[in-house]
Structures are given as C-alpha cells and as structure tokens.
Amino acid sequence: MTKEPIKVVELFAGVGGFRLALEGNPADDDYGKRGYEVVWANQWEPPGTRSRQFAFDCYTQRFDPNADYPERHSNLDIAAALDMAENGEMDIPDHDLLVGGFPCQDYSVAKPLSQAVGLEGKKGVLWWEIYRLLKMKTPKYVLLENVDRMLKSPASQRGRDFAIMLTCLAGLGYSVEWRVINASEYGFPQRRRRVFIYAEKDSARWDLCERITTTGVMAESFPIFQKDSGFDEFEINPDPYQITQFFGFGDKVSKFQDAGAMQSFKVCTRRTEPVFSGKTTTLSEILFDEEDVPEEFFINNGSLERWKYLKGAKSEARTNKQTGHKYNYAEGGMSFPDKLDQPARTILTGEGGNSPSRFKHIILTSSGRYRRLVPEELERLQGFPDDWTNTGMTNNNRAFCMGNALVVGIPERIGQVLRERHQKA
Numbered sequence: 001m002t003k004e005p006i007k008v009v010e011l012f013a014g015v016g017g018f019r020l021a022l023e024g025n026p027a028d029d030d031y032g033k034r035g036y037e038v039v040w041a042n043q044w045e046p047p048g049t050r051s052r053q054f055a056f057d058c059y060t061q062r063f064d065p066n067a068d069y070p071e072r073h074s075n076l077d078i079a080a081a082l083d084m085a086e087n088g089e090m091d092i093p094d095h096d097l098l099v100g101g102f103p104c105q106d107y108s109v110a111k112p113l114s115q116a117v118g119l120e121g122k123k124g125v126l127w128w129e130i131y132r133l134l135k136m137k138t139p140k141y142v143l144l145e146n147v148d149r150m151l152k153s154p155a156s157q158r159g160r161d162f163a164i165m166l167t168c169l170a171g172l173g174y175s176v177e178w179r180v181i182n183a184s185e186y187g188f189p190q191r192r193r194r195v196f197i198y199a200e201k202d203s204a205r206w207d208l209c210e211r212i213t214t215t216g217v218m219a220e221s222f223p224i225f226q227k228d229s230g231f232d233e234f235e236i237n238p239d240p241y242q243i244t245q246f247f248g249f250g251d252k253v254s255k256f257q258d259a260g261a262m263q264s265f266k267v268c269t270r271r272t273e274p275v276f277s278g279k280t281t282t283l284s285e286i287l288f289d290e291e292d293v294p295e296e297f298f299i300n301n302g303s304l305e306r307w308k309y310l311k312g313a314k315s316e317a318r319t320n321k322q323t324g325h326k327y328n329y330a331e332g333g334m335s336f337p338d339k340l341d342q343p344a345r346t347i348l349t350g351e352g353g354n355s356p357s358r359f360k361h362i363i364l365t366s367s368g369r370y371r372r373l374v375p376e377e378l379e380r381l382q383g384f385p386d387d388w389t390n391t392g393m394t395n396n397n398r399a400f401c402m403g404n405a406l407v408v409g410i411p412e413r414i415g416q417v418l419r420e421r422h423q424k425a
Contacts, residue, residue, distance in 0.1 A: 283343065
C-alpha cells in the first residue's frame with residue numbers, strides 16, 4: 001500500500017460484516033493487507049430475551065481470539081460509551097472512516113437549532129449517536145447501511161427522516177451519495193434491498209447528477225443504467241427542526257429516489273436500474289448436500305399443512321380480540337417451496353427454529369423431503385465464511401445474527417473503490 005491503512009471505527013458491529021468486508025477473513029492469507037484497519041468497534045444487545053451478548057462474543061472471537069486488544073471492542077450501550085469518551089473515561093481513537101448498519105427510527109427533533117438544546121428532543125436514538133460521534137471525531141469518510149424504507153419514512157411525512165439525516169451531515173461539512181442496492185441484481189445469492197449511504201468531508205465541488213451516474217463511489221462500485229424519468233433537484237432546510245415541522249406533508253411518495261447525491265443542502269436524485277453482466281448465484285448453489293443436513297432441519301409431516309397455510313394466499317374474516325371490531329384479513333401467497341433456480345428471498349431475524357412460519361425459507365430436497373436452511377447456508381447467503389457464527393451460540397441465535405447482517409460483498413466492493421481513491425488523493 002502506498003499509504004497508511006484507512007483507520008476504521010465500526011458501530012452496531014453485529015458479527016462483523018463491515019470489518020470482514022474491509023479487512024478480510026482473519027483465517028485468510030490476505031488478512032490485514034487490504035488497506036483498512038478497524039481501530040475500535042461497538043456492539044451491544046439491549047436487555048431482554050436476547051440479553052446475552054452472543055454477537056459481541058462472535059465478533060471478538062473471530063477478530064481478536066486472544067483478546068490482545070480488548071480496548072478495541074466496546075460492549076456498552078453506544079450512548080454510555082460516548083458519554084465515557086466525552087468524560088475522558090474511554091478512548092475512541094481518531095479514524096478516517098466510520099461505518100455501521102443501524103435501525104431506521106423516528107429522527108424528529110423537538111426544538112430549533114437556534115436554541116441551545118436543539119437536539120435534546122431526539123427520538124431516533126441511534127442516528128443521533130452516530131451524529132454525536134461525527135461531531136466528536138470528524139472522520140473523512142462515512143459508510144452506513146439501512147433498510148430502504150428509510151428513504152420514505154415516516155408514512156405521514158414521506159422522506160422526512162432521511163432529510164433530517166442529510167441536513168445533519170451537510171451541517172457538519174459532509175457531501176453524501178446514496179444508493180438502494182438489491183444484492184441479487186449484482187450476482188449475489190439473496191434478494192436483499194438496502195440503502196448504502198456514503199459521505200465525504202471537505203470534498204471538492206460535485207456535479208451532483210454526474211455523481212449519481214458516473215463519477216461517484218456508488219456509481220463506480222455498482223454501475224447503473226439511467227432511467228428515462230430524469231433527475232429531481234431541490235434543496236433541504238439546514239435546520240432539522242424545520243424539516244420535522246414541514247418536510248413531506250401531503251406527499252404520497254418520497255422526494256428521495258433510489259439513487260442520489262447531496263452537497264451543501266442541495267439534492268439531486270433519480271431512479272436507476274442496475275448494470276451487471278456477470279453470473280447470478282442461485283439458492284441451489286449454496287446448499288448443503290442432503291445427507292449432510294441434521295435431521296432437526298427437516299419438516300415433519302404433521303406440521304407440513306401448517307407451513308402451507310401460512311405461506312398461502314388468504315382472505316379471512318377476523319375479529320379484534322380487544323375491541324370486537326370485525327375486519328377482513330388478506331395477504332398474497334408466497335412460493336412454497338422456495339425456488340432453487342433463483343436467488344433466495346431476504347433472510348429475516350426469525351429464520352431460526354422449527355415452528356411453522358410464513359417467512360422462513362423452506363426447500364424441497366431431491367429425495368422429496370422439505371427442510372429449513374441450516375446456519376451455514378444462511379451465512380453463505382450473506383457472504384460470511386462457513387461456521388462464522390459457530391462460536392457457542394444456538395442455531396436460533398445464529399439465524400438471528402444473519403438476519404441482522406449485511407451482504408458482505410457490497411461494502412467490500414465499495415471499500416475497494418474508496419481505498420483506490422484514497423490512495424490517489
């Protein structure tokens with residue numbers, strides 16, 4: 001490498017998808033040679049039914065099994081960790097890149113920025129902790145992942161939450177790109193739509209529309225075809241409070257389309273289509289041989305009809321048990337079993353367990369038996385090495401971790417493009 005490694009802080013780290021994408025697998029020869037170094041990470045599960053910190057345990061076992069650098073890993077509520085950092089009780093190292101996948105929440109603020117307590121009325125806790133760390137450390141780059149619903153939430157003010165996020169980043173001097181990427185449209189074996197948000201501080205002036213289609217990090221990482229709908233351009237208010245009060249009211253659809261760029265509060269956005277000429281990986285290609293699948297993952301005949309019912313189309317009269325209100329419940333049918341000649345459906349956190357479910361994957365084997373996916377197959381769908389989550393947690397928890405994870409190959413490709421640009425800067 002012509003420069004020092006890009007130093008990374010990883011928030012909401014889970015089992016390490018971003019770190020695996022950027023640093024590589026510690027078991028491989030190229031580990032630590034990709035131009036990135038994670039210098040601090042935070043992962044914490046709130047108290048409740050999943051109070052055990054199994055994702056954090058997996059993360060530390062995979063990346064620092066000898067606990068040589070325990071100061072690199074925080075297992076605290078991120079708010080508590082940042083409190084300690086501000087009080088001098090914890091060291092969060094300076095870094096070049098902040099990464100993380102965080103929940104989509106309510107980002108509204110209670111008071112204008114002109115008042116000293118402008119952001120104290122926050123509701124979407126985790127975004128504001130990211131914002132807090134950005135103000136504290138001002139890294140050059142930011143890469144975040146979220147559900148694509150973020151671009152149009154909440155339903156009452158389409159796009160308001162994303163507008164607040166953009167104006168906060170612009171207020172800190174960041175220019176931003178975003179793209180909704182469906183992993184299967186670029187060859188990966190899972191249909192998983194997520195929005196990836198890249199931000200860059202103190203960048204040169206952008207041509208926003210060209211940034212979307214040709215010159216941006218996202219455009220180079222995942223090429224797109226320009227739809228005929230053209231570009232939409234507008235400005236967002238610099239005050240998050242004003243966005244809370246006025247943005248998106250009455251809009252049936254969000255102003256933010258599936259690709260966009262923002263600089264100095266000016267936005268350009270448009271619809272796009274992927275450009276990909278490589279091979280698409282199907283569900284069948286990641287499956288175990290049937291004889292290698294434990295018996296517990298096969299569906300017993302007694303529950304098969306329940307599985308079929310839950311995945312089938314429905315139109316039923318139902319009654320609300322609390323209010324007595326009668327209503328019609330309807331939903332469309334899902335493939336049963338899952339199609340093997342296509343990429344898999346999106347993995348959800350409830351993929352584990354043998355109880356019948358509408359959303360778990362069910363496949364039909366060559367011998368005519370139905371079965372669920374084993375944890376290693378879920379890992380393969382997300383791009384993790386086999387047995388990555390086999391660190392002492394249950395199969396259900398392994399499935400939960402994969403449902404919360406990202407497709408590793410997407411930030412891996414973005415990281416390659418960013419590294420090349422960083423080295424040329």
